[in-house]
Amino acid sequence: MKQLAQFFLSYRLRALLRKEFAQIRRDRRLAMSLIIPPTLQLLLFSVVLNATVSNLKLGIIDDSRTPESRGLTSTLTESKSFQLAGYYYSVQKLGDAISRGDIDAGVLIPFSYAKDLQRGRPVTVQLLLNAMNANTAAIAQGYAEGVIATYNGDLTNGGLHSRFMQVSVSDVSHRGVARLTGAYLYNPGLVASWFVVAGIFGLLLILNGSIVAATAMVKEREAGTIEQLLMSPAGTYEIIVAKIAPLFFLLFLMVLFATAMIKFVFEVPFHGGIVVLLSGAALCVLSGIGIGTVIATFTHSAFQAQLTSFFVNPLLTTASGAITPAEAIPGWLQPLVKINPIRHFSVIARSNMIKGSGMETLWPNFLVLSIFTLIMVSASVWRFRKQLS
């Protein structure tokens, strides 16, 4: 009996599937628009969205004008972090230059710089940072402190060594110091695009999946053929599954294209094997389609579906951590982050590709994605049925 039911199910389903695939095949434009623009977007976004802080323009007021102060200036500007933008002669001018955006940071070397150093007295130089962008400021601070620490190391190892030893011996105890040595794992070159590309990948899957699914579902209603479909012996589930299948197929093609690009253009290492990544992407596509089908049950035309996605997409995008770290999102938005499929896919993609995490650590993300998809598809089936009666 059960087998018989399954047979009927599969037969009806097969017929519906054939219809949907035939429709999609004829719609060349849709197929193209599903594959080419997202791939290009992935390329463009990942290249453009780059948080690296480098070549900060540094202005200098050197009141000391001695070999020592010039030594500090050249140490500061020889790395890629800071680049010398010019010398200034008054704090007022330097301040104006910072506010105009001509320079990002300014250093004030005091008049007594060289004299103090020679006498073994500690000196303070002032560093002014344009902190408008919090991230740039925090990273610039780290750079500057690192450079000055190196400079100090050179000083104490070099000619000024003995004098500074005297100072330190005279007023402090003999306790040792903790020397922190950092090591960057997984991405020692600190390539910024690896982080962004994985997030954008998920973002595009969900946004494209939802809009395409919504338009495809609404099309039948716009054309008025939805009644004919409903008159057929096929159940609601079958209609929806048949609608989803060809879209899933096309979007999965896009996934393959995008994966190839991530591998060959961005040269992200695939440490975790491709199976976990692709199954994550498949689930992500399905949840995107799920969002689209729900949107479709609320709207009557492709235009309305598009407008509705205008209200939904910003929510999904901002609470996703696709291009900025998800931990930086404030607490009241975190519940949204927890259920956001983009978030879960980007965790899967990043951990799997860059760190080689497998199913044993990523299963919670897979679980959430599956539950999300199930809820979305069931909700659309339920709304669909309700509209029938």
Added chain:
Amino acid sequence: MRRILAQTRKELTQIIRDKMALGLALLLPLTQLILMGSAIALTVSDLPIAVQDLDDSPASRTLIDAFRGSNTFRIVPLAADRQPETAFTSNLARAALIIPAHFGRDIARGVGSPVQMLIDASDSNTARLLSGYASEVTTAWNANNGGGAAVAPVSAAIRFWYNPGRSSKKFYGPGIFVLVLSLFPPLLATLASAKEGEQKTILQVYVSSISAHEFLLGKIFTFMIVAFCECLLLLTLLFTYFGLNFAGDPTPFIVATILYAFCVSSFGTLIGSAIPNQAAAMQAVALFGFLIVFMLSGLIFPIQNIPVQIRWLSNFVWGRYYIDVVRDALLEGGGWPAQWWKILIIGFTGSVFYTMAWRNMRRMQLKA
């Protein structure tokens, strides 16, 4: 003039009657500013770090306490027999601090003791921040602990200008404000113009006595009014929730806002009259208003990081100049001397859009 105002009144009535349009005009801009303004931030605090204390001495525990005491770190325990990498692959920690077995003894003997910090660099920006924070904490610990590093020959006194609390909200808030103004007024303008084309009511306009200039100005004024209303709403939000205020002379900001409202409304009207199909016109505006402004105007990430091959494109993005003006008015306070040429560019772009819309309109009129 009377005809322009009549046209404006008609458009405003249409917007007020349309619930979807009202939502697009007022509700969505506000929610987007709150959402994006508070969610976009690159500086993470409360970073989870795993600690492996192989020493378990008083000295090592005070070092761990120094990390625990800072705002930026949260300690996650990690058993001494587990590989730190397992904490990274399961995303439990962003970094691991490993204190060697002889740490306490070394400190007491007065020798330097190496402490290792393994950082998960899959997010390169956070990794960089984390390494900076960690070395600050260690330096502070060394200083408190009476180590030799307390007397560095040269030290930097760092001052953070314009945003001393280094709040991300204050930087991204004005950016999102511009993004919202670049998206919604032109979107509404486009929808209104494309609708005229779609429903062929544009033909009635052609046969009426209203001239192309009057018709266009009427439309543009409407959406400038919409933009001003949005601007006021959003500014209230910026001044309260985001804690911003005018840093200096507000006149450059006011002039720039008027010109920018003209610029984006003309842009919307241009697209709407060129593409007489609401769905397609909407996509075009979303592409330019959102994507291009979002990506190429230095809204989140600095323009200098865009590869040279496409960086020149950002010179043509009108939102870029307005972002600079808004950030200057609310944070830096550079005023006219710093911003005058950007305001000129905004005005120029606006007049180009207007001329294009006008020529397009006249051509269609002749054809019809």
